[in-house]
Amino acid sequence: MGSIQVPESNVDVLIIGAGPSGLMAAAWMAHCGVKARIVDKRGTKVFCGQADGLQCRSLEIFDSLGFADRAWKEANHMIEICMWNPGNDGVIRRSDRIPDTIVGLSRFQQIVLQQGRIERFFLENIKKYSKDQIKVERGVLPESLEIDLSKVDDDAAYPVTVKLRHLSEEEATPPQVTNASKASDGLFRSNLVLEDDEEDLIRKSQARAGESEVVHAKYVIGCDGARSWTRRALGFELDGEATDFIWGVMDIIPITDFPDIRMRCAIHSADNGSLMVIPRENKLVRLYIQLKEVTPDASGRADRSKITPEIIFGAAQKILSPYKIDYEYCDWWTAYQIGQRVGTTFDAHNRVFLAGDAVHTHSPKAGQGMNVSMQDTYNLGWKIALAAKGIAKREILSTYQSERRRVAQDLIEFDHHFSRLFSGRPAKDVMDAEGVSMEEFKNAFVKGNMFASGLSVDYGASSLVVKAGDSLKQGDGSKVLQTVTAISEEDFEKKQSLASGLPVGMRFNSFKVLNQADARPWHFQERLKADGRFRVVLFAGNILNAAQKARVDKFCAALDAPGSFLHRATPPGAPIDSVIEVLTIHSSKRTDTELLSDFPAILHPLDTHTGWDYNKVFVDDESYHEGHGEAYKNYGVDRERGCVVVVRPDQYVAWIGELEDLDDLQKYFEGCLVLGKGGNNANDTNGVNRHENGTTLPIR
């Protein structure tokens, strides 16, 4: 076959690995209209078991893509954590109840749903937004990867070359995961998780089995798991170590008299080890079971052949004693040795990137794995998409390692500490120095809960985040551009105080506001969709005050000037909100204000074909049916004077300033976007279609 011509092709983005992390990257490409391919060596999806806790932040992200509601509906909702510890008599008892999600943190709470369903939501979402252009190509194996260093600084080049091989059906089918016997049909009443045929969501190229092809890519993202082929091809390492703690995992339908089997439970037995209960959908419960009697050998590795469901379940029964537990149906089981590792480098020349398990591993119990992995590519995807489209400067890509490696480092540090507390024997009394204090464990759990929400992430200063302080210390230590955006501690404090509830570097929190045009309440985050657009949020304050109205008018006039960043960021002929969308929240009474006459046209641009835009101006006012969001109060913004906030495409707060700080705002976008000349947009409100008060209208 040596003489056969190997087909070659170009693609903007090649994604290797179609787990949640790779699918998230593909979703960004679909939502941003970027030409991309996603390949996976596995021939089929994994259907049961696997990571499945979903953090609040992951649900917020799903909502930005459009499918949080599906996960929310099908999942089991975890509401309360019960802590069980030995009493003086050594018998376990419930010692504490705490809310599973810290109250008020997010509009979502943590839920549990199997990974297969989440992958399904991604596949359908990618199909829809890419208009059938991006489909997972299963049974496709990367064989070589080369970066042409002479081209890495050329925006138009495809410097990464990957050779792919299309596997045959047998090659693509992984050895069967160890599994207990399947339950008989009819055991479940629920039919929530009917898996439809996925044929139209993937692209299995059996016709090309055995063939190879060469792909030239602008960017490659390696999301290929803990044994990442991409990482090895780059020669990158993971730093960290394994522990002696070995845990088993079982997904069963329990038959038990343990009272809290439908709660998330952390159970420390006196002498038999620890257990975590994670109730799941469809009557299933996941048990994480410490295996005290299985220890690593001299090489530091546990002999997995000695680990059986009988041994694992026996350990669970001992820990739960005197309560009884049994099962007829086991969906899946496995065992693992706790260890924490993080990659030394997350990218090569800002052209090839690693994400997810490929660059960090830790305990599954932390409920973080899938979440942090998806959040890696939620951070990376829009940056690559905007760079590939020529909208953003390629330099912003260096913020990926700075922002996400730091998150991984924080995560494994927490996991290291928490694993030891959870795997340790509970202290008998205050004198028992070798035992774990249950008070300390509870405190760690509460802290971990904040951490595990995904909402404690705070990105450091860079060209994308304007805040004071040392960007090296705030990130992972790697260098990032700050260009024009450096700011003094004192100046920053002033700016931050304009919106004290919106810390720069953290995700834009969500409160309810009303659409000015139709009075419908929205969680404001629902308006921050993952479409690759930056947002300028104008807190317009009290628009009925003449002085404030003058400030707003002046801000809008500058925004609407031909040389403004808004016009310069918009490609010629494109709608004015194509790259940067301006959203307004004002604080006057809704019924005392009118969209068309009280707000400058640039805040609700006219499209000559479809009329005014009725979805950009909101008000912080009482709703008829859903209460008062108190957005100004919760965002910490002055109701009279307001302020201006820039939000990144991934919903992180990027910049805060006064309505007069237009020069700084201009500089922010000059620092991260590729700005053109401006002044020639499809619905250019300086042009013939300007209608300040909505009284002049185009005629058919």
Add this chain to the structure above:
Amino acid sequence: MGSIQVPESNVDVLIIGAGPSGLMAAAWMAHCGVKARIVDKRGTKVFCGQADGLQCRSLEIFDSLGFADRAWKEANHMIEICMWNPGNDGVIRRSDRIPDTIVGLSRFQQIVLQQGRIERFFLENIKKYSKDQIKVERGVLPESLEIDLSKVDDDAAYPVTVKLRHLSEEEATPPQVTNASKASDGLFRSNLVLEDDEEDLIRKSQARAGESEVVHAKYVIGCDGARSWTRRALGFELDGEATDFIWGVMDIIPITDFPDIRMRCAIHSADNGSLMVIPRENKLVRLYIQLKEVTPDASGRADRSKITPEIIFGAAQKILSPYKIDYEYCDWWTAYQIGQRVGTTFDAHNRVFLAGDAVHTHSPKAGQGMNVSMQDTYNLGWKIALAAKGIAKREILSTYQSERRRVAQDLIEFDHHFSRLFSGRPAKDVMDAEGVSMEEFKNAFVKGNMFASGLSVDYGASSLVVKAGDSLKQGDGSKVLQTVTAISEEDFEKKQSLASGLPVGMRFNSFKVLNQADARPWHFQERLKADGRFRVVLFAGNILNAAQKARVDKFCAALDAPGSFLHRATPPGAPIDSVIEVLTIHSSKRTDTELLSDFPAILHPLDTHTGWDYNKVFVDDESYHEGHGEAYKNYGVDRERGCVVVVRPDQYVAWIGELEDLDDLQKYFEGCLVLGKGGNNANDTNGVNRHENGTTLPIR
């Protein structure tokens, strides 16, 4: 072809017509596992225009089927109604704002979504729940219908014979609906309403084109619209009359300076007629426009050929003056003459039933058409399903006409009144007796809003609804069985006062309660799924009070006795909750009570394969994230003593009593269900698997 054998087959239920009303009937059959077919003579679905307002009650019903969330997400939400009237100068101005849905009425509010999407949700739902068994058969025309009167009282018989003909593609394609030019692609940014291919949701039998077949059915439901073939086949009439009022309808994307174009508006101009604005999804707005210059001819019919989009839109522009309105894109338009008609008879021998437009027509503006039609079959479907399965007595079918014809009568009476007020010229002043008082119009609108929520429906006394009063007066005047359930005015007042917030005959209102086992908040209505089961809701009161606990224990012991209605209604070998589900709401503090030890096993039955049932006991307590539902307070139930409430499969309150009223409860079910001997159920808690305190457990 005369010698070809015509194929014959039996089916439990044959549904004629696949609009929302027919699809609702099919959904019941799918959810209840009844063998059914649904045929429609049209070869394709109608894609644009058509009725599209959804009442709160319709959304509650969709939720009981499992797809309210999809409608809620895609629809436009109508929040506020603005009334516009001429001022003293004759110029229209906004005179009032009222909430579109009365605050606190339902957990849903009224929304707008095109019928095509709603039909799509039904098709997918029917496919899922019928496990692909029920699919709409398009291009199938009924040709004859016969009822064998000698068999109508035989439960096992198939007394209705319908001859069906399978049409060719051309025969099944209706003449194109009059339509303005389509907008070009790319006009919309939203891709919410991407219509996927529906091939797998319907069954087009082109292979059988031209063939005929004979179907023998136990029951036939005619949902075939205003010109119902079924109605004509039965020889039934509609009573009522047309008016002189002619209205046009247009779905456009408006370009306008009218301030309230995204609100629902009722506009009375001084001299140019009236207009209603209904904002829709995807920037569309529906305008209902009175055509004052088009009048009926001598025959009472308007000449539709004179009605053009130009004339209709010209009328709208005059009414809205001095505001300007224009459009480039029109999705659909039509015109109609207001008239109100209702069928004299809704069924033939309790074997063939008519529903929806086949038995009532009225103004589309009332926003009722599709809703009332769907609610007809939501009322009828479960009755037929349970009768066909031998679970319910066939006599309950006579409540369909009594309950729904009364609703239709009330509807056309309201519409008659409202249409005149809306189509009338506004009064110039209080002396202008011929003009319509705008105050009176507003009052009618507010009253109509209650009516239009679908929540004012109050079914009369029958064997399904135990209340005092004259069943003839409470219904449509037709006779219904009351059997053992008659109750005096005085006795009924006492019973009703046990749950004053749950009026017998009205739908079971919804408030949030927490699952005792996992603390998750649920709107209680979410637990009343449309699966054909009756529910006994035990308000257990304060279970921590010993006297009350004794009452609950006694009630449960009776419930669990072999001769109880619960055991007798359950088929041998079936789970104890197959026909009647017992749900509990208690009022003690959640954290002071334990599911397994404080509540008798019958309230959370054990399944030896899958453990205890953790989804039947709820508590009226504060949640962590979603406030306090105050269910006892809102249902008007005593927190200490509780009560017992029976809920029909369609969520209507059927019976209220004390915990001691078990004899009456038994009689209720004897009156409507076919009861067996009882005492031999799959998870019979009297049997070997009884575990009062959850301490004895079956061993694998």
